Amino acid sequence: MKHQHPQRILALGLVAACVSMSASLGVAQNITTPAQKATAQRVAQAGVALDELAANAPDTYTVKSGDTLWAISGLYLKQPWRWPELWGMNLNDIRNPHLIYPGQVLTLDKSSGRAVLRAGAAGATGGLQTVKVSPRTRFGTLADAAIPTIASNLIEPFLAEPLLVDAAAHDNAPRLVGSDNERILFAKGDRVYARATKPQDLATEKNSPFVFRVYRNAVPLRDPSTSQILAYEAQYLGTAELIRGESVRDVTGKDGQTAKELVPATFDITGNKEEMRAGDRLLPEPKREFSAYVPRAPGRTIDGVRVMSIYGNAVARAGQNTVVSLNKGAADGLEVGHVLAIIKDGRTVTDSTVTPRQEIKLPDERNGLAMVFRTFDKVSYALILQVNDGVKVGDRLLNPR
Numbered sequence: 045m046k047h048q049h050p051q052r053i054l055a056l057g058l059v060a061a062c063v064s065m066s067a068s069l070g071v072a073q074n075i076t077t078p079a080q081k082a083t084a085q086r087v088a089q090a091g092v093a094l095d096e097l098a099a100n101a102p103d104t105y106t107v108k109s110g111d112t113l114w115a116i117s118g119l120y121l122k123q124p125w126r127w128p129e130l131w132g133m134n135l136n137d138i139r140n141p142h143l144i145y146p147g148q149v150l151t152l153d154k155s156s157g158r159a160v161l162r163a164g165a166a167g168a169t170g171g172l173q174t175v176k177v178s179p180r181t182r183f184g185t186l187a188d189a190a191i192p193t194i195a196s197n198l199i200e201p202f203l204a205e206p207l208l209v210d211a212a213a214h215d216n217a218p219r220l221v222g223s224d225n226e227r228i229l230f231a232k233g234d235r236v237y238a239r240a241t242k243p244q245d246l247a248t249e250k251n252s253p254f255v256f257r258v259y260r261n262a263v264p265l266r267d268p269s270t271s272q273i274l275a276y277e278a279q280y281l282g283t284a285e286l287i288r289g290e291s292v293r294d295v296t297g298k299d300g301q302t303a304k305e306l307v308p309a310t311f312d313i314t315g316n317k318e319e320m321r322a323g324d325r326l327l328p329e330p331k332r333e334f335s336a337y338v339p340r341a342p343g344r345t346i347d348g349v350r351v352m353s354i355y356g357n358a359v360a361r362a363g364q365n366t367v368v369s370l371n372k373g374a375a376d377g378l379e380v381g382h383v384l385a386i387i388k389d390g391r392t393v394t395d396s397t398v399t400p401r402q403e404i405k406l407p408d409e410r411n412g413l414a415m416v417f418r419t420f421d422k423v424s425y426a427l428i429l430q431v432n433d434g435v436k437v438g439d440r441l442l443n444p445r
Contacts, residue, residue, distance in 0.1 A: 090129075090158065091129070091130065091153075091156065091158035091159050091160035092121070092126065092129045092130050092158060092159050092160075093158060093159070094154060094157070094158065094159055096121060096122055096123065096126065096159070097120060097121060097122070097152075097159055098118070098119060098120055098121055098122055101119065101120045101121075101152060101159075102119065102120075102152065103151070103152050104149055104150065104151050104152070105119065105149070105150045106147070106148070106149050106150075107144050107145060107146050107147060107148045107149075107150065108146055109146045111146070112194050112195055113127065113144070113194070113339075114194050114339055114429065116144075116150070117130070117339075120152065120159075120161060123444065124339065125339045125340050125341050125383040125413075125444060126341070127339070128338075128340065130159060130160065130161045144163055148163050149163075150162070150163055151163075194337060194339075194415070194427070194429070199337075199367075199417050199427060207257060207259050207262075207277070207278040207280060207327060208265075208275045208276065208277060208278075208420055208423060209262055209275070209276050209278055209327065210275065210276065211276065213327070214262045214276055214278070214325065215241075216241045216242065216245075217241075217245075217325040217326060217327055218238045218239060218240035218241070218245055218246050218256075218309070218325065218326045219238060219239060219240075219322075219323055219324065219325050219326070220236055220237070220238050220258070220311075220320060220321070220322050220323065220324045220325075220326070221237050221238060221239050221308055221322055222236065222237055222322055223235060223236045223237070224236075224237075228321060228322075229319040229320065229321055230313055230316075230319060230320040230321065231313060231316050231319050231320070232282070232313050232314065232315055232316050233312075233313065234312075234313050235287075235310065235311070235312055235313075236284065236310075236311050236312075236313060236320070237308035237309065237310060237311070238290075238308055238309045238311055238326060239290065239306070239308050239309070240290055240309070246286065246289050246290040246309035254285055254286045255283060255284075255285055255286075255314075255328070255329040256283065256284050256285075256286065256311070256326040256327060256328055256329060257280060257281075257282075257283055257326065257327055257328075257329055258280075258281040258282050258283065258284055258313075258316075258320050258324050258325070258326055259278035259279055259280055259281055259324065259325055259326075259327065260278070260279050260281060260323070260324045260325065261278065261279045262276035262277065262278045262279075262325075263276065263277050263278075263279075263353075264276055264277075265277050265352050265353060265369055265371075265423060266352065267350070267352065267371040268350045268351070268352060268371060268437060268438040269348065269350060269371065274352070274371060274422045274423050275420065275422065275423050277353065277369065278325070278327075279318075280317060281316060281317060281318050281319075281320050281324060282313060282314075282315050282316030282317050282318070282320060283313070283314050283315045283316075283329065284311040284312065284313050284314060284326065285311060285312050285314050286309060286310075286311055287310040287311060287312055288309060288310040289309050290306070290307065290308060290309040291306075291307045292304050292305065292306055292307065293305055293307055311326075337380065337381050337415070337417060338381040339381055339383050339415050339429075340381055340382065340383060341382070341383055341443060341444050342377065342378075342379070342382045342384075342443055344377055345443060346372070346376070346377060346378065346382070346384065346441075346442070346443055348371070348372060348376075349370055349371065349372045349376075349378070349384060349440065349441040349442070350370070350371050350438055350439065350440055350441070351368045351369070351370060351371075351435060351436070351437050351438060351439045351441070352368075352369045352370060352371045352423070352437065353368065353369045353437060354366060354367075354368055354435075354436075354437065355367040355368065355369065355425070360434075360436065361433075361434025361435060361436050362428055362431075362434060362435040362436070363428065363431055363434060363435075364412075364428055364429070364430065364431050365427065365428065366427075366428050366435070367425055367426070367427055367428075368414065368425070368426055368428065368435065369423060369424070369425055369426075370416070370423065370424040370425070370426055370441065371422075371423070372422070372423075372424060373419050373420045373421050373422045373423045373424045374419040374420065374421055374424075375421050375422060376422075378416050378419055378424045379416065379419065380416060380417055380418065380419060381415065381416065381417075382415070382416040383413055383414070383415050383416075383429070383444055384413070384414050384415075384416070384426070384441035384442060384443065384444065385410050385412075385413060385441065385442050385443065385444040385445070386410070386411045386412040386413065386414055386428070386431065386435055386439055386440075386441055387408050387409070387410060387411060387439065387440040387441065387442055388408065388409050388410070388411035388432075388433060388439065389408055389439070389440070390405050390406030390407045390408050390409065391405075391406050392404070392405045392406070393406060408440075411431060411432050411433055411435065411439070412428060412429070412430045412431035412432055412435065413428075413429045413430045413431075413444065414426040414427060414428050414429060414435075414441060415427050415429055426441075
């Protein structure tokens, strides 16, 4: 194979890495077309304006274990959600950001009057190296080595916890009724029993769910603007595995008559965040969703987004790395990865410098950034990436500028 220009090698490498990574996560991905490759190369040549760079953007940076794409983007850009432009990526065709690895040397190229970030081989001391590619078969996964977009520990626990249910689903959900001992509270390792409004909800037939989430206190999520209940957020308690389904058996009474008696379903508690008790509800464990989080500004104007709740209700104001629920979802155009600016409403103050005194409203100020990482039809969850002051229920979110 002939040696190619390093810039072209990088652009093609980005495309290939994205396709490989998507396959390793089980994400559907079409084979990249020549037109898509050409677009990636064209953007790579353009780069971003120099005045978009962060004040102290380094000329070179060696990627370390523990780095995240968001942190590195913030190191180089005033607006880190614009990282695809700096990296020369076509966002419409390439949805996976896991392209850099510990040990790689990032070089900031400003020779053309615009900024482009290039990735060199691990241990390289300067610039990109031209690599001769030979045909051979190799097996492996890029997911094991690539740095994440954001620190995964901030989001992964949350993906396993909250449950959004409507009123009917909550009322009809199976409920715990007791355990095989005299304990009032249940924990991991305990055997417990449950009843269902509909016996088929606790069947052990083929294709029936066997792992359930246990929850309590479904709290309504109200739109701060309209007070409309958009969903119910349930308090996650733990998981339980269905051992035997609910059934009916024949029993003979004292009068000698045979009657039908309900036999509750049998569960083993396999994990708990909090202790459980009779009356707590169960819902089938949903399928785990794997997403490649790509922080980016929405491609359209997003209106009317407000904070509905701070997850956990432990504080009145949310800080950095806190999860909040939003009153808009997929039906309103929000997507996983959308970065929104958090707006702090200006206070109303009394102007005592004039007579008579006047009430005036101070200007609204940007208070930070949040990234949407989970969407439902009418509700979304976002992680606060940056914040200057505490975020409270009712705060607005807009397209970042």
